Amino acid sequence: xxxxxxxxxxxxxxxxxxxxxxxxxxxxxxxxxxxxxxxxxxxxxxxxxxxxxxxxxxxxxxxxxxxxxxxxxxxxxxxxxxxxxxxxxxxxxxxxxxxxxxxxxxxxxxxxxxxxxxxxxxxxxxxxxxxxxxxxxxxxxxxxxxxxxxxxxxxxxxxxxxxxxxxxxxxxxxxxxxxxxxxxxxxxxxxxxxxxxxxxxxxxxxxxxxxxxxxxxxxxxxxxxxxxxxxxxxxxxxxxxxxxxxxxxxxxxxxxxxxxxxxxxxxxxxxxxxxxxxxxxxxxxxxxxxxxxxxxxxxxxxxxxxxxxxxxxxxxxxxxxxxxxxxxxxxxxxxxxxxxxxxxxxxxxxxxxxxxxxxxxxxxxxxxxxxxxxxxxxxxxxxxxxxxxxxxxxxx
Amino acid sequence: xxxxxxxxxxxxxxxxxxxxxxxxxxxxxxxxxxxxxxxxxxxxxxxxxxxxxxxxxxxxxxxxxxxxxxxxxxxxxxxxxxxxxxxxxxxxxxxxxxxxxxxxxxxxxxxxxxxxxxxxxxxxxxxxxxxxxxxxxxxxxxxxxxxxxxxxxxxxxxxxxxxxxxxxxxxxxxxxxxxxxxxxxxxxxxxxxxxxxxxxxxxxxxxxxxxxxxxxxxxxxxxxxxxxxxxxxxxxxxxxxxxxxx
Numbered sequence: 213x214x215x216x217x218x219x220x221x222x223x224x225x226x227x228x229x230x231x232x233x234x235x236x237x238x239x240x241x242x243x244x245x246x247x248x249x250x251x252x253x254x255x256x257x258x259x260x261x262x263x264x265x266x267x268x269x270x271x272x273x274x275x276x277x278x279x280x281x282x283x284x285x286x287x288x289x290x291x292x293x294x295x296x297x298x299x300x301x302x303x304x305x306x307x308x309x310x311x312x313x314x315x316x317x318x319x320x321x322x323x324x325x326x327x328x329x330x331x332x333x334x335x336x337x338x339x340x341x342x343x344x345x346x347x348x349x350x351x352x353x354x355x356x357x358x359x360x361x362x363x364x365x366x367x368x369x370x371x372x373x374x375x376x377x378x379x380x381x382x383x384x385x386x387x388x389x390x391x392x393x394x395x396x397x398x399x400x401x402x403x404x405x406x407x408x409x410x411x412x413x414x415x416x417x418x419x420x421x422x423x424x425x426x427x428x429x430x431x432x433x434x435x436x437x438x439x440x441x442x443x444x445x446x447x448x449x450x451x452x453x454x455x456x457x458x459x460x461x462x463x464x465x466x467x468x469x470x471x472x473x474x475x476x477x478x479x480x481x482x483x484x485x486x487x488x489x490x491x492x493x494x495x496x497x498x499x500x501x502x503x504x505x506x507x508x509x510x511x512x513x514x515x516x517x518x519x520x521x522x523x524x525x526x527x528x529x530x531x532x533x534x535x536x537x538x539x540x541x542x543x544x545x546x547x548x549x550x551x552x553x554x555x556x557x558x559x560x561x562x563x564x565x566x567x568x569x570x571x572x573x574x575x576x577x578x579x580x581x582x583x584x585x586x587x588x589x590x591x592x593x594x595x596x597x598x599x600x601x602x603x604x605x606x607x608x
Numbered sequence: 609x610x611x612x613x614x615x616x617x618x619x620x621x622x623x624x625x626x627x628x629x630x631x632x633x634x635x636x637x638x639x640x641x642x643x644x645x646x647x648x649x650x651x652x653x654x655x656x657x658x659x660x661x662x663x664x665x666x667x668x669x670x671x672x673x674x675x676x677x678x679x680x681x682x683x684x685x686x687x688x689x690x691x692x693x694x695x696x697x698x699x700x701x702x703x704x705x706x707x708x709x710x711x712x713x714x715x716x717x718x719x720x721x722x723x724x725x726x727x728x729x730x731x732x733x734x735x736x737x738x739x740x741x742x743x744x745x746x747x748x749x750x751x752x753x754x755x756x757x758x759x760x761x762x763x764x765x766x767x768x769x770x771x772x773x774x775x776x777x778x779x780x781x782x783x784x785x786x787x788x789x790x791x792x793x794x795x796x797x798x799x800x801x802x803x804x805x806x807x808x809x810x811x812x813x814x815x816x817x818x819x820x821x822x823x824x825x826x827x828x829x830x831x832x833x834x835x836x837x838x839x840x841x842x843x844x845x846x847x848x849x850x851x852x853x854x
Contacts, residue, residue, distance in 0.1 A: 237752065238708075239736040248739065251752040265740055265752055265762060268678070268708040293658075293677060297708075325662065325674060 224249035233284035236272030243317035246289035273301035283409030292319035306341025311364030328568020463512035472501025489576035616640035629829025631819035678709020681716035720777025738824030773849035779811030
């Protein structure tokens with residue numbers, strides 16, 4: 213069925229269709245609307261979720277951990293400083309192998325305090341053991357949330373999943389959307405049926421016990437193996453999802469990559485802008501292309517290397533600073549993925565859009581122009597630059 | 609012509625971003641007048657919260673530091689301990705102080721930190737759009753309690769003055785309201801008294817000011833004042849809860 217929804221309402225609607233057992237709720241801009249919509253579903257009796265409004269995000273994630281450990285399905289939504297306050301618990305959720313689903317509405321992390329979009333919040337949590345799936349638009353935000361539980365709950369994976377969308381750009385803009393029937397969603401998501409949970413009388417257990425050098429490492433290696441296993445499961449779930457929705461998803465989306473000589477790697481809503489730039493350049497005969505990363509954890513290393521073996525020059529566009537003095541997090545992953553290629557393309561990193569600074573079609577065209585110059589001259593120039601920096605000459 | 613009123617020196621004069629009928633404007637002015645009258649502006653450092661008054665540094669004409677959500681008392685503690693001859697105030701809403709910052713405020717008062725907290729209680733999270741807060745009254749409709757707060761779901765509203773006045777480190781705990789000229793004058797007196805007690809080094813001081821939020825209450829400014837009188841003041845009684853030495 214067709215509708216028009218904001219990204220936040222689309223995700224809240226997906227939650228309603230799933231009818232989870234527990235929601236841990238605390239407001240923070242721009243994800244606040246998700247618990248608001250959901251509170252109305254609870255109050256109207258449209259779901260039978262236990263809605264727990266707590267005093268901080270540290271507590272909302274604690275609620276989710278406890279609920280999931282008791283064998284229930286728990287969901288949560290947050291942004292920015294809220295995700296940062298959950299940081300300790302993110303690791304606990306992942307290491308206890310509790311497949312909680314968290315809607316992260318990306319917003320720049322303080323400081324300076326800022327409510328607009330970039331990925332500094334979820335990028336800070338990239339090594340916490342959570343699967344991370346990013347959406348370009350409202351449709352993808354909805355679809356990703358529905359796919360999250362079948363991915364995270366499968367026994368070979370059993371990891372929490374963070375579905376991410378761009379704050380305000382996606383969360384608040386109203387777009388056309390295709391919704392699935394609730395029955396279809398419930399059948400697709402199925403029931404959560406862990407073999408172990410609290411108060412199962414056949415198998416008493418402690419969750420989250422002390423674990424030092426004797427076994428801690430085995431514990432972590434199992435988590436690492438689960439993250440490796442997640443890649444295949446994400447593709448399996450995407451294939452199943454295509455059957456019910458007609459929409460197909462991979463680890464990333466390739467746009468005009470078959471014969472691309474100049475390519476971008478980026479994430480989220482900027483992909484829409486970048487596709488317009490690619491179309492414009494293609495009309496002018498420039499072989500431009502784009503890879504939009506959908507799954508950042510696990511990172512699609514080998515698959516991405518295959519696609520990027522074709523172009524002559526690649527610009528990785530990071531919408532968060534990593535302060536590594538060596539480029540942003542997407543750049544670090546992408547360049548590492550290219551290391552094993554025999555013939556590597558030129559690779560540069562453009563950090564852009566921090567704290568919600570807009571990136572327009574013309575900005576993306578400038579990046580392609582820079583790539584074309586690199587190919588023409590064989591000179592890469594500065595590898596790591598910031599786009600639209602007012603205090604410096606714009607290197608792009 | 610004789611000047612009988614002017615903008616306090618302790619306000620910058622920047623135009624407020626607050627909604628019509630919001631009490632923050634009045635409370636900012638009262639804090640500023642208190643600073644002027646005690647002649648402490650140049651020895652005062654303020655701590656901003658997260659919430660509607662996050663931009664308070666634009667309005668107070670003294671040095672201000674922005675705290676993370678709920679952490680203002682911890683920030684003020686550190687500055688006061690390093691600069692014991694200065695006046696420190698935190699300006700916090702109920703979503704900041706009574707919720708995510710409950711731990712900080714309780715411990716600052718237990719430690720008897722010589723700071724002043726201006727606690728603006730409007731019974732909900734204003735800036736994020738009116739969600740239920742720990743201070744939301746029973747039966748009160750918010751965006752996350754669409755049919756009103758229920759005891760069996762969300763428990764009871766937090767009475768911060770009553771809670772903090774039990775702590776030995778608290779030197780002055782008072783609740784006021786800004787619903788009438790008389791109560792506005794009392795609020796200023798309370799704020800001045802809190803600063804004076806801070807100056808005497810007697811311990812932690814807090815003035816809770818009951819405030820309106822017409823936008824999120826869905827009421828006109830005039831009806832908001834009436835609602836405050838009919839619903840908030842009966843649950844949150846006004847007066848001094850603790851005055852050390854009295």
